[in-house]
Amino acid sequence: MALMGVDTRCLGLFLLCTITGHSLEIKVNPPQDFEILDPGLLGYLYLQWKPPVVTEKFKGCTLEYELKYRNVDDASWKTIITRNLIYKDGFDLNKGIEGKIRTHVSELCTNGSEVQSPWTEASYGISDEGSLATKIQDMKCIYYNWQYLVCSWKPGKTVHSDTNYTMFFWYEGLENALQCADYLQDNGKNIGCKLSNLDSSDYKDFFICVNGSSKLEPVRSSYMVFQLQNIVFLGFQSATDKNDMKLKRRENESEEVCFFVRCKVNIYCADDGIWSEWSEEECWAGYTGQESKIIFIVPVCLFFIFLLLLLCLIVEKEAPEPTLSLHVDLNKEMYAYEETLC
DSSP: OHHHHHHHHHHHHHHHHHHHTOOOOOOOOOOEEEEEEOOSSTTEEEEEEEOOOOOGGGTTOOEEEEEEEEETTOSSOEEEEESSSEEEEEOOTTSOEEEEEEEEEOGGGTTTOOEEOOOEEEEEOOOOOSOGGGSOEEEEEEEETTTEEEEEEEOOSSOOTTOEEEEEEEEBTBSSOEEOSSEEEETTEEEEEEEEOOTTOTTSEEEEEEEEEOSSSOOOOEEEEEEGGGGEEOOSOOOSSGGGEEEEEEEOTTSEEEEEEEEOOOTTTOSSOBOOOOOOOEEEEOOOHHHHHHHHHHHHHHHHHHHHHHHHHHHHHHSOOOEEEEEEETTTTEEEEEEEOO
16 A cells, blocks of 8 residues: 555656656655774674655655775775665775765656665774884784684784784674684794684684784784685595695605695685695605516506406307217117217
């Protein structure tokens, strides 16, 4: 019933414009109070807004929102069409974030024409406190055998001797960001962190922040976001696809041929993967040159000889057996046996 009322109202407007000969431009306002909020989850942000102020003719109409957002300097925008008033996603906080949104009106209210509002924009960025030279360097994280995560870093290029770093992490399922409880240290300074028991953390965005403190200067924070299955580092295991296994061969002066194997997570389980270390060397002691050829030729020849003998036995078994014919000499009352061959 509500839709019928909307159609009647819009049809009335259309007829009015047609009768009077005047064109009536249909306009709608953009959403209100569009903003990007940081709930303290290390890069998982909320984009939220309020409905637009609508005129009487649009009351009861279905409104949709076209949302676009990206990290500053990214080449493309992500686009979402939604009827909700909030959207959540992960971002790289090392760079600023920008978003824009506009209102779309249902075609039922506009006689089939496309009506949308102007864009309204919002942005977000972390504090630039601390120089870039105080940020950690060479941040690397590896998820070993799907069991524990190890992240490591080097101090900033120009930091004071009292500078130390702390690491926080968060993924969906945790109520709040947590601090590392097991640091790797060098001369009493934190240079890494080991995390285990990461329940239900696979195939989700994993957010990390490493910040620092010094009594002499502010220290710039550093952020990372990734998914654990993409940074798995395996020990030697069998692989299910040839693209996930590599084999290399080495010949040495001791007349041995040696092999190494390494593997990574199957492409259907991860966007990419980290190759494992090469396995321990496996060597086959043998001969090289002409003598090595003999070693391969002899078993082949023996196999063919065995095959010929087997064929001879089969042929002999299938040949007809000799038969005996019985001749009875009635006059001499004697029996004689004559062997006949086919």
